[in-house]
Amino acid sequence: MNHDESRSLYDRALSVLAGGVNSSVRATQPYPFFVERGDGAHVIDADGNRYVDYVMGYGPLLYGHDAPEPVQSAVQKHAAAGPMYGAPTEIEVEHAEFVARHVPSVEMLRFVNSGTEATVSAVRLARGVTGRDKIVVMQGGYHGAQESTLVEGGPDGAKPSTPGIPSSFADHTIPVPFNDEETVREVFAEHGEDIAAVLTEPILANTGIVHPVDGYLEALRDVTEAHGALLIFDEVITGFRVGGLQCAQGKFGVTPDLTTFGKIIGGGFPVGAVGGKAELVEQFTPGGDVFQSGTFSGHPVTMAAGHEYLKYAAENDVYGHVDRLGEKLRAGITDILEDQAPEYTVVGTDSMFKTVFTRHGAAERADACVDGCSQVESCPNYDACPKTGADVSNTETDRWERVFWQEMKDRGVFLTANQFESQFVSYAHTDEDIEKTLEAYKAAL
Numbered sequence: 001m002n003h004d005e006s007r008s009l010y011d012r013a014l015s016v017l018a019g020g021v022n023s024s025v026r027a028t029q030p031y032p033f034f035v036e037r038g039d040g041a042h043v044i045d046a047d048g049n050r051y052v053d054y055v056m057g058y059g060p061l062l063y064g065h066d067a068p069e070p071v072q073s074a075v076q077k078h079a080a081a082g083p084m085y086g087a088p089t090e091i092e093v094e095h096a097e098f099v100a101r102h103v104p105s106v107e108m109l110r111f112v113n114s115g116t117e118a119t120v121s122a123v124r125l126a127r128g129v130t131g132r133d134k135i136v137v138m139q140g141g142y143h144g145a146q147e148s149t150l151v152e153g154g155p156d157g158a159k160p161s162t163p164g165i166p167s168s169f170a171d172h173t174i175p176v177p178f179n180d181e182e183t184v185r186e187v188f189a190e191h192g193e194d195i196a197a198v199l200t201e202p203i204l205a206n207t208g209i210v211h212p213v214d215g216y217l218e219a220l221r222d223v224t225e226a227h228g229a230l231l232i233f234d235e236v237i238t239g240f241r242v243g244g245l246q247c248a249q250g251k252f253g254v255t256p257d258l259t260t261f262g263k264i265i266g267g268g269f270p271v272g273a274v275g276g277k278a279e280l281v282e283q284f285t286p287g288g289d290v291f292q293s294g295t296f297s298g299h300p301v302t303m304a305a306g307h308e309y310l311k312y313a314a315e316n317d318v319y320g321h322v323d324r325l326g327e328k329l330r331a332g333i334t335d336i337l338e339d340q341a342p343e344y345t346v347v348g349t350d351s352m353f354k355t356v357f358t359r360h361g362a363a364e365r366a367d368a369c370v371d372g373c374s375q376v377e378s379c380p381n382y383d384a385c386p387k388t389g390a391d392v393s394n395t396e397t398d399r400w401e402r403v404f405w406q407e408m409k410d411r412g413v414f415l416t417a418n419q420f421e422s423q424f425v426s427y428a429h430t431d432e433d434i435e436k437t438l439e440a441y442k443a444a445l
């Protein structure tokens with residue numbers, strides 16, 4: 001593969017963009033390829049190389065790069081008509097009605113412009129309505145580039161994970177290990193009066209994809225309720241991806257007080273949203289007194305794209321297709337691992353997948369886990385499959401990033417560039433794409 005054009009674009013970018021990119025995960029080694037255009041499930045780079053794309057914009061692109069016709073025409077219509085006004089529009093109401101109809105926890109919403117803004121607003125709302133300052137988060141969980149959650153440490157003390165955040169922010173955040181019921185109960189026993197909320201992804205999807213063990217989400221529901229704290233599910237990735245239109249909360253049967261959305265809910269345009277019980281969401285200004293506002297919030301083009309995205313999924317077998325291909329891919333990779341790398345673990349569910357380069361896995365899998373670890377206790381691999389963010393960090397992350405990812409790219413398969421971020425199958429992927437991808441796994445592993 002020739003990459004001359006990408007290299008020269010990156011050379012120019014390094015002079016005028018911080019690190020040559022606008023989001024740090026894009027700065028792959030030795031330099032990223034620059035995309036010229038998308039084509040269904042594929043991307044074509046500036047040198048004309050074609051890749052099967054499983055990055056899918058890091059999650060938003062449920063349909064791949066050619067949105068269904070109703071999405072495209074709605075986008076064009078709203079872009080031409082405005083594109084935005086600083087006054088409310090019908091499409092915001094329609095999109096909110098649709099989401100409230102399908103997602104168990106949502107009666108009312110506030111749309112914002114990114115997943116980060118959604119989690120910032122949800123944390124402020126939780127603190128505002130409870131009058132408490134502390135939030136509990138999961139080690140290895142990700143909630144965007146926000147001050148309260150960019151922390152490291154454990155239940156006994158947290159500090160900011162980046163320069164630029166005063167340590168006083170981290171004083172109010174309590175990181176706990178995912179899937180560890182005992183620790184979260186201890187934290188509540190000690191700090192229950194001061195905890196505004198537990199904020200977690202229902203599946204850790206930015207850290208290798210870690211599925212909850214049986215009963216864990218229920219335990220979070222129980223302990224928050226008992227202490228008058230809120231449970232917030234960050235469904236920025238899992239929303240309208242896991243469990244279809246009911247989202248992961250519907251699939252797991254655990255209803256949080258607040259839910260944050262992003263990615264798919266904007267149909268490929270910048271978006272975020274906070275949804276939940278009306279009595280809570282109403283506390284945002286102007287109905288309540290928890291300040292929240294945004295110039296671009298509820299942008300008509302975004303709302304139209306998101307709404308047509310979800311409506312199309314309600315009317316066509318979109319989730320049937322992406323989930324079937326996801327299962328086929330995960331089962332195919334599991335087969336390959338059995339021969340070539342029995343210590344590695346396939347993770348993911350629905351249309352998400354990843355291979356975690358665990359160091360000590362068993363070759364055998366329980367039936368329920370042959371298409372991705374679902375934390376079945378009787379599985380021979382149960383003790384080795386990742387349960388926490390730390391379990392994923394302790395894997396062969398360098399090999400993943402420096403050898404495997406590069407080899408897959410050279411074979412025309414575009415994966416997320418590190419061990420941690422999820423990968424996605426879209427409605428545009430075909431059985432042929434999956435077979436080609438499995439061949440590449442066989443050769444690269």
Ligand SMILES: *Cc1c(COP(=O)(O)O)cnc(C)c1O
Pocket residue numbers: 113114115116117119142143144145201205206234235236237262263271272
């Ligand atoms: C992507 C993501 C975010 C941040 O969303 P942005 O739109 O990038 O700000 C927050 N939470 C989760 C779970 C995410 O996957």
